[in-house]
Amino acid sequence: MQLLEISFSKEVSAMVSCGCLKDPFHYDSPKSIRFRSVGCVCAKWFIYVVIAIYICYTLIADKRYQEKEEVTSSVRTSVKGVAHAVSRIWDTAEYAIPMQSRDSFFVMTNVIQTENQIQSRCPEAPFAKAICSTDKSCENGSAYVHSNGVQTGRCVQYNETLKTCEVTAWCPVPMEETPPVPAVLRSSEDFTVLIKNNVHFPKFNYTVQNISPNFNSSCTFNKITSPLCPIFRLGDILQEAKENFSEVAVKGGVIAIEIKWDCNLDSWSYYCSPEYGFRRLDGKTRTQYPGFSYRFARYYKRENGKEQRTLFRAYGIRFDILVFGTGGKFRSVELFTFIGSTITYFGLAFTAIEILFSLYNCSGCWKIQFCDNIIRKKYETVLEPKQVMLVSYVDKPHVILIKRPLKTSLQDAEGSIFENHPVKFSDPCSFFTKEPNENHDTEESQLSCLMQSTRSPKCPKWCCCGQCNLTQKFHEQLCCRSTDGPCITTTYWFKKLVLSRETLNKALLYEDPFLDLQGDNTSNQLRHAAYKQYVHWRFGSFELEDRAVIPSCCRGVIRSTYPKADGNYTGFKIE
Structure with missing residues (x-):
């Protein structure tokens, strides 16, 4: 199967929403995107003026306010x-x-x-079938298209040099x-x-x-x-x-x-x-x-x-x-019909601007950040989830979309830009409360020990951070970086946002205030919460978050911090 990518305008999708069939008494208002652009505004008003002049001219010159009738x-x-x-x-x-x-x-x-x-007998006027030399050339009773009468079967003298068939007709026959x-x-x-x-x-x-x-x-x-x-x-x-x-x-x-x-x-x-x-x-x-x-x-x-x-x-x-x-003659119905039909012409301004944006979107010759932002806001891309994977590198500003099936490691697979990295945690400190210094120091010490114990002794070729684990599955062969450099797991924010038990407890209790965090399943709950925290941090929250792939290095640190009892992990569901 191929990737199904269908772009819908937010305006159109709101108008054809299935909800209007369920509730006939609700009103759907189209969504618009407002942005400042001198060029677009000038183009819009230029088209508006041209259309207004055309409508006024047609209304007056052609008298479109009148009912017409043929004479x-x-x-x-x-x-x-x-x-x-x-x-x-x-x-x-x-x-x-x-x-x-x-x-x-x-x-x-x-x-x-x-x-x-x-009416008598006389020579026929000369034409091809009337010219003769003997009586045998004339057929009694015959008449041709160019004849003036009916032939008698005789060949008679027409003038001194020419003979023609005799006919019964109005004589003398007219000359050509x-x-x-x-x-x-x-x-x-x-x-x-x-x-x-x-x-x-x-x-x-x-x-x-x-x-x-x-x-x-x-x-x-x-x-x-x-x-x-x-x-x-x-x-x-x-x-x-x-x-x-x-x-x-x-x-x-x-x-x-x-x-x-x-x-x-x-x-x-x-x-x-x-x-x-x-x-x-x-x-x-x-x-x-x-x-x-x-x-x-x-x-x-x-x-x-x-x-x-x-x-x-x-x-x-x-x-x-x-x-x-x-x-x-003037008829109010004709006037209102003409005005109603021409109002739609003003939509040509929006159509012309949309065509320009579409041409820009299809063209790869040049890129304008302003236009890219407008197109990103205007269109939403609907994807077939089972056919894609999303990757985020710490050294690249974009979320990368990679199509299945894979023929090489996910790290080396070619992809396309899906969207810019969204800023989900605008105030990361809001996830934590002030704790006593001793607790803070203790937690830092525990995390440092965990980090030291999870370093991989044998780094795979596709790894760029030195912390990834060897795996045979292509879709799990992913590093947090696209070029050589320090691993994201060594950063302060990875520890605070992804590994910190305090942060994970608050995230779990935020979703379920009555959740029991002291049971036997606590490690599994914390591990899954850590996965989600990483996805929200690096990818943002969107409908395809379950297609986001967590790098091998990050996945190994999270599993070693919050292990599973039997050590049997499901991993990314490729389906």
């Missing part, structure tokens, strides 16, 4: 203008052809006419010609169109139209001088769409007339007027076949009763009217 629209158009071309007068009934699509109208700008067509240049109805540039647009906002029960009550019927739209006039000159529309009318008129095109309604229906700042925009939809540079055309015919009877027609291939401009927009 519902209806459009009617009326085209006016007369042109003279091809020896005839073209009026509205001739060139303004109703479109089947919604909110669109078509104006013819160019035309190819095939006059006096009657390019549209005339310049356009036949190029004067349609001066035609005008009146656009009547009614919009409705059902949620607010409000209706408005683009024609005002004081409408001047002689006006013409101009983006600067008359931006609200609903009468548009076709040439001006093409110019606003950045197109040349004479060029577009040859093959036609598709132009969008955009009407945008952004209505503020609040009484104190009412505004609801259309904004017009224009652009080309068929994109002459981005479409393989730009332009717009279709065919239609006009029929009439001849004197002999036969039906005759004139076929028109009409090129022109299709105008699509696109209406969109929203209406908004």
Whole structure:
């Protein structure tokens, strides 16, 4: 198994505590860490100011305090203008052809006419499958996609150099010609169109139209001088769409007339007027076949009763009217919802600072004592107890964490810093009471003798203090020092805090005031109390104190001072 190390924020752990399920009527308040840092405070307030400016701008510019609704629209158009071309007068009934699509109208700008067509037999227009040399090349009754009629099975002369299959069709068949240049109805540039647009906002029960009550019927739209006039000159529309009318008129095109309604229906700042925009939809540079055309015919009877027609291939401009927009009106619910949702943005300041601390914690390039202290206070590390051992050297300022399993002596095993040495006994003298000098001297004499009698004659290689005992178990091969020097057992405070019977008696009675310290088990109780005193002294009091390993030298002195009757000691439980 691997070591499980999960860092939890104290704030989060308090909020998800299981206690809240047991007692639904108690309140959990998150824990915060307060520290002085000019950089963090400046970063926090900078982010606060940016967020506040953003919220105010969005609230005012986008009117986030309003309830919004999409516009519902209806459009009617009326085209006016007369042109003279091809020896005839073209009026509205001739060139303004109703479109089947919604909110669109078509104006013819160019035309190819095939006059006096009657149903009979005639040569097919030349295309790949209609060109022939003999009757065998023509199939009776066949018709192709590009055919103008049904083949009769005969191959006839089309002109002096070419033969084509004969067809039953409206004859003569139309020729595949390019549209005339310049356009036949190029004067349609001066035609005008009146656009009547009614919009409705059902949620607010409000209706408005683009024609005002004081409408001047002689006006013409101009983006600067008359931006609200609903009468548009076709040439001006093409110019606003950045197109040349004479060029577009040859093959036609598709132009969008955009009407945008952004209505503020609040009484104190009412505004609801259309904004017009224009652009080309068929994109002459981005479409393989730009332009717009279709065919239609006009029929009439001849004197002999036969039906005759004139076929028109009409090129022109299709105008699509696109209406969109929203209406908004103040609603307190929308305002409170917006404010409530944006308050959470202020948490970005804390998130940004926390990310910086996390990046610092993950980086090993530099170390700052101030940041280390904050991270140590902020996070608690939860460990799997059975997989770790904690070691404290008298010549190092840190508690060392070593992971299992061991492949060498605990003294030589590599570990990581767990935490700084905690100061548990801020006033060590408080553990003792004034005793007569003779008692003090007697106790000192006894401890000195014990110290002299516990020196190890054969010191192991891993021992640095000269007081450790030889052992075969890796996890017991630990010295009180990491480098050569005097043993901690020779110090005054080890004697007073760990070995002193008076101190141990007080520690035991502190935990159990009625404990019998005169029984047969007294030595075992004092030995265990000495172990605990050493752990609290060198490691501090924390949830993993049972994983703290007592050095061999200290363990030997404690056992010789307070021995076990049978001499069989359990030792550190490695499990």
